[in-house]
Amino acid sequence: ILQQQLKCNPSTAELGVELFYYILPLLNEETTNYLPTKTLFFTCLEKLGESHICGVEFEMPRLLGRILKEPCLSEYLSPHFSPSNVCTANLLIMYKSISQEIGQKYDVSFALLSKFDVDNWLHMKNPKLNQRSQFIEIVIKGLSALGSDPPVEAMMLHGLYRKHLLTVFEFQFPEHYGEILASLLQSSSGTTDVAPIAISVWVDVLNSLAHPTQIHIKISLREQLRAYAQNQEKLHYQEILETTELLARHFTQERLQYGLYGLYPKCRHYMDVYALLLGMIGHGLIISSLNTHQGLVSDKMCEKVWPYIRDMFAPLIAPYSMQNVKENMASWIQQLTDDRSVLLPWITADVQCAQKILNSFQECILFLLHVLPGKFYFDVDVLALTTIISACGIILNYIWQWYVTTYAHGSVKEHILNPIHQTLLVLPWHNFWPSLNDLEVMLRVSILKKLRCVSQ
Template sequence: LTQSHVIESSRPGRVGAAAVLEFWVSLLTQQNMWYRDKTVLFLMDQICCAAFTHHQEECVQKLLYQQHKTALGFHGERGVLSSIVGWFSGNATPSFIEGQSLSANIQVWFAWLVLNMEGVFEEDSQLRRCVEQELLTDLNLSPEQAWKKAQQRLKLPVTPSLQRMQIYRWACQAVATPPDHPLLPLVWQKFLQLYLRQPGPEYGLAAGGCIGQRFFLSSSQVALLKDLRQKIQEVSDFHHAASQALRVPPPQMPSSDSQGDESPGNLQPPYLTSPKLHTELVRLFGVFGLWLDDEMLQKQEVYLPSLPPEYEPHRLAQVMQRQQVPWLEFIDQERLHYDGIEVRSLWEKVQSEPTFLQAQSHTFMGYARERILENLQKHPVPQPAPELQPQKVPVADIPTKCLTDSRAAAELLKQDLGILQDQARLAVACEAQQVALELELLESLPLLYKNRPEQVTMTLECKGKGGQPCQGPANITVSCEKLQKQEAVHSQIASLRRDIKKLQTDAMAPPHQGLAQAAVHTENFITALVNLYKAQKLPTVQHVGVATFYQVVSFVCEDTLRHPPTRQYFSSCAEILGQVFIQGNAAECGRVLKTILGQRRLCPLISPFFTPNAAPDQLVFLYQDVVTSLDLDTTDVIFMLLTKFDLIQWLTETNPIFSERTRLLELVHGALCVCGKEPEKELLTPFHVFTKHWTLILRHHFPDHYSDCLRLLMNSSSDQLLSPECWKVTLRVLGCNECLCGCQLDVLSYFFHFVSLFSKVDETIEWLSEYFLRSRLTKSDLRSFGLYSAWAPYITEVVYFWEHLIGSLINIQASNCARESVGSSKTLKSLQNLHSKIVKLFSPWIFPLDTEDGR
């Protein structure tokens, strides 16, 4: 039927063979597990033969490719628990030819198209190329190791097993195909293109031998290679014997009866292949044997023109270069044509039979039905299906109310999270018990043996002297210490070892089902809550998500943090909830910060969701809470929290008012004072963050905060509360570098220089003069001993600052008097003004106080 359908559709004006083939393939592959139905496989083999004959393999191959991708596909999203526990499966990937389909040797045409289709899939996934590259890179790798490395590199969603690689599939098909099948030469061509491949230059490596032998190293693979060599010999013997047969045409009978029986439906005589083709196939498989047995082709690169003619170098070059043009000259086209005519003749004979003959024929539908029913009656009556037993759902469904009601959600999670927390506590308790037992065991081992004092009497023989006999042996008592085993200690050690063994056995036992149910139930609730919120941004759902986040966090304790599975599970739950409901939520910034400061162990868990920039109006208050919590025990937590404050974004995008910036500057100054003149090692990381924040505020809209920074800096330095590093970063912003003399100022230095034109330098010098004089007069120790001792830690930085100020002042005065003549009144006045200011700046440092009242 199918063959006739293809022939009829190929005539001019019809739909064409491709459409008919696609129709039949789509029809036959609609049922489930169609590739295990022998009838379907037989029909598919006939369709694939017709596709090969009419050069329409591509259309059938595309449909099989889609079926193959569907068989490999999977659906579903990975949840929290699925992302924690990853299972590695080594099962072979599905195929349309496996088991009986490959061993029956009857669906060779179908196997030809399926293997070609799987070859396209292997090329698209780059699996073979990656395995070859691993084998060439490391000569000590086995195919299994190279396959595992390639799987890790490619990260394919579905990776075929090693046995499903094309080189093994074509090898098995070459062994399974009967010797007389027309496709056998093309099957061997496909295998040899993979076995005799030289992929070195493709990967930037030196040209070497063929790579095929690297795939046949294990015992099973070596056995397969041996079967291939034996198959070549069997096929050669078969074709050699067949070439000796005579091809005699069938006798023509002139009788009227025979002439009357000649019709398209009559069976034709058996077909014999041409002896010449058999001879060519004997020669071809002989060449295959030479290629397969030659070790030189596998070990090194061979100059093909130098090979003997028996090797057929031109054909070997085509194989090594993987030229995909099939060798159709070795296909028995006459036999294919004959087989097609024979199949169509049978179909036409059945169609041309009269009705009364069809009624008597064994192919009649009614007879077939009766025969099937009679055969079924011979078998025992089948038992009825067992009754359906109601099964309890292992994990309860999530009530819809819990997704919008925070109280219901809390009650739902309380029991599940409690089970997980109890399991962690039990595991930690068992761990602590085992540690205690092992410590006790270590303490008991030195007491197992003990030396006990003991007296031993020894006898010394005497042989006499001078021929006189001895009176007898001498008895000597010796005191020594003898090693004795302490039985009580030995019993105690044996008991301890039994207890430790029992604890280890209990620890390795699988967890109870309730634990898995609690984990999956919580995961299902979180997944449903997140999906609902992403679909509908409802405030009630967000409120439930926020409450769920804090409820999960509340169950995190020391025991859950010490138990890795529970810690990972809670971390994953908090991560998903925090990313969806907490991160970027301005209303939750304060609560998250309060939770972290109250329970410092939660900082690594929930600090990623602390986003103070999401609440710009609260940023100063949040910063105040962080700064006031700074001490030697909280440095790690404070540093992690400080990294969440993006002051650049806050200053540039929010444009806070001057009072807010001033308040933030005072908070940073207070934190720098807490760090002290010489910050402890633990305080260095937050100290550097504070200095960075100090410079950011000072730079922003300079010189808005210049006066405040200078005032805070001077007041704290007078009491030696600040580190000299604070002076350095401040002077760096002002452009007062150490290499100031003779060097070009940076942009900020130029800016400060231009600002000084508007009396900023004068004001700074005037304020500093009054500040130092006031400090000298108000403090008794400074009145007697001067300022140098109090400002000794900052002298270097003060010198650089004054050098910059005085230099700027001189430059201003010089620029103002540039057009005046030497000795003019304006020049003299400028010099007197300059001298008075410099003297006033240095006088608190160098002049003594003569009067008692300090004037």
């Protein structure tokens, strides 16, 4: 009768809605154990839900509230929850409400969130930039709530959050690229109020950036990074420059605020991810620079590329001079380092983690040497030799100068120097033609090494 009245007079809809909610408290053990009443109530709820609630936007918040309050009724109510066509404001409110009530109700949360067609919302509702940012924030918090190692029963929900985040990440790329990257870095830092996110979330984003190259945490760096450099199309030159600056800024701030023993104690869980991320951006920068500045000779190309690579990796691999950074350092670190001249990038226990980042740094340098153009000579017989010397010599000179100013100090310990030396020794130093000044510096470093040995 109510369904017929609704067709003839839509103003009677409220009566059907109230009857729907009136029946709900009648569902108890006594009524559901008696088949006739169970069938009657279930049939009424199904028909009233279909005709008076499902697809009615202003009924969705009330229905959702009831589901969240009484999850035991979810099987009767969830089929009528249909948020796909609601306005953006209501969608954000409801999505947030569900995400805040996750608790241990993973199955209920999944059933509700799976009703949100995020791709359809983005294309049909065309939400504003700030509304999409709100959605991203909610999803990141949801992923953080599930932690870095989600329980088995939450894996479907976790996968749904990942899918929703990736959908927004790829929508009108790169509008939310920097925002999501910064959010993931912050959520992985171990300094937020919520648990860190799972590595799988990072892998999703890296694979989206690397498409069609497939990124895997445990596969050889060189193979993946060079494939990425050859195939990546998503990030343009300026975006890559901004990414290197973002990474350098983030890790520098983290180091100054929490890096008494380097960054590895607080983010060692993500070292494989960070090694890939830094390597991808470094390789992307090299190729993008070559394409953007075609015809630029080696010295000018090195001058453009090297500072970005150096600064991006420095917070994770370089000692900090207390004299240069003390003013910007957290007060608690200052108090504990009054007797130090250098703040080292890692402790002995973290050498293995540090080596992962050093390997990524090494791959960037080797790739730069591999693709760097040399100065052009007309003498065909010596072309190959002069090209190698020109390309290698310039970048190796930059690396030598950086090594001397950064590591050639008495306060830098062996557990720092040994991995650094292993990393740099694989470079083609036989192509390095040192200047007189370089030779003088080498002599001073040699003397310092002897003094260190004597003191030990």
